[in-house]
Each structure stands twice: as structure tokens, then as C-alpha cells.
Amino acid sequence: MAKYMLIMRNSASTEEYQNMDFEAIINAMGAYNESMIKAGVMVGGEGLTDAAQGSVVEFTGEAPVVTDGPYGETHELFNGYWVVETATKEEAVEWACRAPLGPGNKIEVRRVTDESDFADYSDNEYIQKEKEWRAQEAAAAE
Structure with a gap:
């Protein structure tokens, strides 16, 4: 989806x-x-x-x-x-x-863009930080 x-x-x-x-x-x-x-x-x-x-x-x-x-x-x-x-x-x-x-x-x-749009930059510091931010956001919403 x-x-x-x-x-x-x-x-x-x-x-x-x-x-x-x-x-x-x-x-x-x-x-x-x-x-x-x-x-x-x-x-x-x-x-x-x-x-x-x-x-x-x-x-x-x-x-x-x-x-x-x-x-x-x-x-x-x-x-x-x-x-x-x-x-x-x-x-x-x-x-x-x-x-x-x-x-x-x-x-x-x-x-809306997702992770797959940035696959060539998956090791980028801010791509990694965004994953962490999204995980924190999801945890806070639970």
C-alpha cells in the first residue's frame, strides 16, 4: 500500500x-x-x-x-x-x-515518498535518523 x-x-x-x-x-x-x-x-x-x-x-x-x-x-x-x-x-x-x-x-x-525512494542513500545519517524518528513516533502513538 x-x-x-x-x-x-x-x-x-x-x-x-x-x-x-x-x-x-x-x-x-x-x-x-x-x-x-x-x-x-x-x-x-x-x-x-x-x-x-x-x-x-x-x-x-x-x-x-x-x-x-x-x-x-x-x-x-x-x-x-x-x-x-x-x-x-x-x-x-x-x-x-x-x-x-x-x-x-x-x-x-x-x-508520498517512502523508504524505497531513497534506497540509494540508505546509509545516509539522516535517512537512518528518520527511521528512528518514525519508530519513536509509532511507539508514542501506541
Whole structure:
């Protein structure tokens, strides 16, 4: 089984969201999340606050530059994500297709890297440390 991140993007304006029935959105998303939990594929996921409340750290010069609010003239904002664990990318895409989203929305499906992606560097100090960190995290969750 591989993990896939379903990245929700939206190009709708803030005004469009203000005119929506927010409780209906919560109910639709809640039912969608519940279906993934019952199917045993949802590993995690969260929504994000308005991009205007965030900051952007840009690495274009010698030192990072921090700007408050959304990045420049962004036409598509990253609104939230799910992490699902499925047997294939196609199954992850099927789950993305079931999301209760309308026009102006997109979901990008990307595999989350795992140990096998770094096999050529398995003796690297930080690859070894990450294994230890993950083991500690798993033990703490028990």
C-alpha cells in the first residue's frame, strides 16, 4: 500500500464562498471523510484558513524573504489536503473523484515518498535518523 496526498486547490473568489451554505459544505465534507475512514483509506487530512492569514517564505536571494498573505497573483489556492493509503494511484484518483467539490476546484493526486525512494542513500545519517524518528513516533502513538 502506498500513501497519496490529495491536494485541494480552488480558484473561486472569497465572495463566492461567502454566498455558500457553510453548514452544507461541512456536512458534505464530513460525509466524504467518513466514507474514506470507513473504507480504511484515510490516514489524515485538514482544511486550511484563508491564504490572506498566512505567510510566504521565498528563497530567491541570499536570505529568505517573508511576505504576509497569499503569494503574489495566485489564481489557485491550496485549501486543504487528505492523505490516503491505497493499493494503487488509480484507487487514490477514484477517491479524489468522489470529493464533494464543484466548479473551480481541482484535486492534485501525488504519491508520498517512502523508504524505497531513497534506497540509494540508505546509509545516509539522516535517512537512518528518520527511521528512528518514525519508530519513536509509532511507539508514542501506541
